Amino acid sequence: MSSNDSPSLLGTATDAQAVRANPDVAKDSRSARRRVDWATWVDNAVVVLLTASGLLCPQGPALWYQALAVAFVGIGGSVLCGAALVTVVCERQSERLQGPRRKPALIAREARVTAVAAWIASCLLAWPLARLWSGAPTGLVWNLSEAGGGLLIFSQTFAALFVLDAWLYWKHRLLHTRVMFAFHRDHHAFRDPTAFAGFAVGPVESLLTFWPIVLLAIPEAIHYGPLYLSLVIGFVVLNFYLHCGVTVRLIEAVLPPLFFNTSAFHNRHHANAEVNFGEAFTIWDRLCRTREHDQQRAR
């Protein structure tokens, strides 16, 4: 679906529009004031409402806000430290996907947007954490037989990964429509990203991405702890790699045949906002012919 010339608000934003959506970055990131518009108000409202939602916690607001603080230190701290480690290694590489940097990387801005995204994820994690600390049941179980057995858990997880990947792809496509791009422009401020951009997304996009965390608060929604944590850590590490700006030959050889997203694939989405929308896998880009490769062949 290429609707670059569509006047409709649901038409896909062009790459030029994606660049213009961050005029402060395009001109001078130090002196320009950040634009405050309707999308910024909605983004801010999401932060305020999610933070205030703890007042309604049945286990008590005090416990919820403690859980929020611990979750924020845990999520924000580990993501920023991991990104720093990857960035130190990758910024020293001479062979970068977009060639030598013409401008310094916007690491401070990437880290600031990531911190807000970590706050949103923490607001969601505070719900199951408050239940866990108060002794109430959650959906997280650590015993395989309690979780329903290996076959059930692995087949459910496989199906859930497919559904989640579909959600991530179509959410991303929705955020690239002209009407919704304002909620995604923060991520496209980073034309040549570092690993700090892996989770540098605005509050509305963070909510649309991280909402499944809150499912852990539902005891009937069984998640097998070791597998769940491995997948979450795998997703975090994959996102560092997708944004690190360099490629590892072995990873680029192994992951694409398994339909996984890679640095070479996702970096093109930052360089050209009209292609390669997959976030975890490339299945939907292949089905919908939105890979850069497909678009070049269509011309």
Ligand SMILES: [Zn+2]
């Ligand atoms: Zn990205």
Ligand SMILES: [Zn+2]
């Ligand atoms: Zn995008």
